[in-house]
Amino acid sequence: MSTFLGMAVRNVARNRRRSLVTLSAVLLGVTAVLVSRGIMDGFMRLMVDDVVEGRTGALQIHPSGYMASVEALPLEPSLAYDEALVARLEAVPGVSGVSGRLTFSGLVSNGVAQTTFVGRGVDPGRETRAVPRFGFEVRAGGRVLAPGDHAQVLLGSELARSFRAVPSGQKTEGLVDRVTLAASSPKGRANSMDVAVEGLTESTLPFENKRVVTVPLKLSQELLGMEGRVTELVVAVEDLGELEEVAERLRAELGPGYEVHTWQELQPFVRDVIRRQRFILAMISSILFVIILTGIINTMLMSVFERVREIGTMLAVGVRRRQVRGLFLWEAAVLGVAGGVGGVALGAALVGLLGAWGIPIENVGTGGPILIRPELDLPFAGVTFAVAVVGAVVAAAWPAWKASRLNPVDALRAN
């Protein structure tokens, strides 16, 4: 056997042109599949990130009964928000960040007119730990809330327009850069605060633009008389694949009185869209495999058929048919492995490069395009490699078998 392998390698090395052709077919095919899959995975990641890292966070913790409540935005019961609780939660394995939020409703006015709004009190110091893309919806010209902010808020773009409000610094005649927020505490105490508009948020969801005001957490707590309390805790996890496990650990850690929800439960619509995307991409991957295999098979067929005379010679000098076939299969295996390894290497390198650069894609709501970062899926690379090698060998099998059946005389005369 080892002599065959040796011969196979020598044959491969000897006829460089032909080997290169087959090898490059395998290599290119594997690279193309890996790069495509990497791009698709990067795109899916972007969609999930949009929700998880930009809006809801991976998990949210609410007081028990919150989601099922008939009231739209109940302020009671609320959760205590202090360093001890946050530390306890961040210590749960798998959790990478926790931040508190206060969601409430009230009236916003510019002195002349008023309307209802939905307020999101976020903790600017910690929010990026739990929701790393916090602020990505802020339009150019404004700025994101920073840890030092107190009486600075972000308005939904449509809401701002109807109140003729602009970020401070852009104020001109007839426009305002301050508004007043009014709300009541859970006990009925009325309160109001004058705030400066620091930025406008823009999203593809009309509700966000018309109704949402983002404020620093302390401001909302002060406005509602809920110092030290929040209506939800947003949790980021290290590995989204472990989401359910981390949720279970949190439930165990917190006990009754709390409810933990995954982002899929919080945003079922996005979850459904993403699921369908996955299904489609899986089908796309299959078709791409077929295309690649065809390429490999093609080149294999061609190169074996070219060597019919060589086969005839071998048969004529007494090499057995079985050995001839075996030799070809080994050659195919060598080429398949070499091409596969090269393809995986090149594919990984390209994916890494594209991942570092990012592929820009349009996204309404941000100042500009966001980036797809392709990523490598190692098990998938392994599968691709295996398919390529097997494909090369199988592709060589038929012509090798066919040629070995030939009459040496016919074979020598061929081509």
Add this chain to the structure above:
Amino acid sequence: MKTILLAVVAVLAAGPALAGDPTPEELLRRYDEVMGPRTFEAESQMTAWREDGSSRAYELRMLKAEDDKSRVWFKSPASVKGQEILRVGDNLWVYLPNVKRATRMANRESFQGGDFNNADILRVSYSKDYAGKLVASEVPETWALELKAKSQETAYDAIKLWLRKSDGLPVKAQYFGTSGQMLRSAEFSDYTEFEKGYQRPAKVVMRNELVKSRRSELVVKSLKRGVDAPAQRFTQPDMGR
């Protein structure tokens, strides 16, 4: 809604002018007696102005008993005729004649287009809920009282009241949220003797200080104290009768 009741409840005046420098507690007690007698029945008219300049006028009848039971019947305009509001403590019910049923509403809802949001300044049990302090008054012939909430459950954190030196009746008031911003203001006028020996302002103008174009006027047409107000009239099944 509930606040309207307070508006109407505030239609109470009693007693002769006080003698000597009164204490804040005395002034507050008098205010409560005048503006919120224990039991009464009243007919009044409330007009609300909105940001767009439009206005709406409501005619109401109201019945109040004990500290916190009140019921309002709407007489006009036609779109609300027959509707009732019942308030017992923190609970609020609305009766709609179409539905022939009382519906429980959470307190925070704005009602009738927000026209009655201003009326929450008429909640009256100041001596119980607020601690008062006399300060210098820039309005001639008045006492100025600064009230600070005793608990977190009052509608306002602080109130400033100007009361006539002659009889302790209110002239104007300002209402503040926890941040110190003025949320509402009120002016009292048209002092009328509704019953023998009982005088009080018939008209209150309430302003929304955050949206200056919103204001309401409450005018009390008639008021009878000490009426028979059995507890059963302040229950939900009684609504609509």
Add this chain to the structure above:
Amino acid sequence: MTLLALATRNLLRNRRRTAIALAALVVGVGGMVVLRGLVNGQQRIILENIVQGQLGAVQVHHEGYLALVQGSPLSLDMEDSEALRQRIASVRGVVGVSPRVAFGGMLSMPEPEGAEDSEPRTAFLQVLAFDPALEPRVTPKRMAWVGEGAFLSEVGAPELMLNADLARSLGARVMDGEAPPPQEQWPALLAADRDGALNGEGVRLSGTLVSASPGDRRVGYLPLATAQRVLRMEGRVTEYAVAVEPLEDARRVRDALRASLGPGYEVHTWEEVFPFIAQLMGQQDFLFGILSTVFLLAVLLGIVNVMLMSVLERVREIGTMLAVGMRRRSIIVLFLLEGWVLGLVGGVLGALVGGAVTYWLHQRGILLPSPGATVDSIIRPFVTFTYLGRSVVMAAVGAGLAALWPAWRASRLRPVEALAST
């Protein structure tokens, strides 16, 4: 003999190699076509769910309605009339018009017997009121989201459909239409009219809704005339939802409606009302473009391989041609033509095969599992003729480009060496 004929004959001469190269092209182009068909089919599903399940293809409102932030949306209502509906329906492409009123209201549950001090069971919700006879023509998929009970029966009935989760939170049960419980046990729908005056009516919960649509669970459906009664706006509506066939004509219909209705109205396509979906599809198209490019490159590099091999095999033949005086330029053109012909034929065959497979899948349908929604969706892939044509052109051009280097290599051969080689 023309170079083209020569090229064709050369291709036919080495049948196996040509067949192999063609196979690569056919699978490549065909595969791309099927892929595009899948993506199209999936986008169509999302579109249908949004357009035919929720929004309608085009919406007509009072001017300023969509941008309204302050004040009641009811203040920007429109007078409904048969004439207006006709005017909308008469635009070419419009196949259905549904008048609607969208408003915010409260649902109040009756207190259970004897419990006077129980928690208030009142909830805010967004209500969509429509004519149950007209709405299905514009949003037929809406019917698919009925959970328990039945759809609304007729335009003036005192009925309500409520999101299943909300119904559960309120403890509301579906009430049978044939033998309904007494009216005192019905929930009451309360709402403020455009002036803010509260009004209400008892309604029977006829059915629940399972949500497969965006937006949260605080949603209910009401018959149009019932809503108009409660809101004291008889004869008035806040929106017209318009169905358009084919859906691609939505923009044209929008423009035609704008012209026909004039100022005082605003007309929007579904993409303008809900831009999130359009953006998603735009991103998908972009992604698909990238993937196609990657794969096209791979296939074409394969072609380069094939042609190179062809050149290297035909060294003697090329030498002969050069020796008898054929110009190097013609050699290049010859090989380019071989590439083009290969590409053209492969492209056409690939497009045909891909088109046929797509068609077959279209008829058969691919089941898309949708856990959570009551109805699974079926993807029906499709491609446009334009796309097929484009793929053929791309295959031809691509193969031609792939042949460039081999052709150049061929032309560089020296006749003497070429003839001498084996």
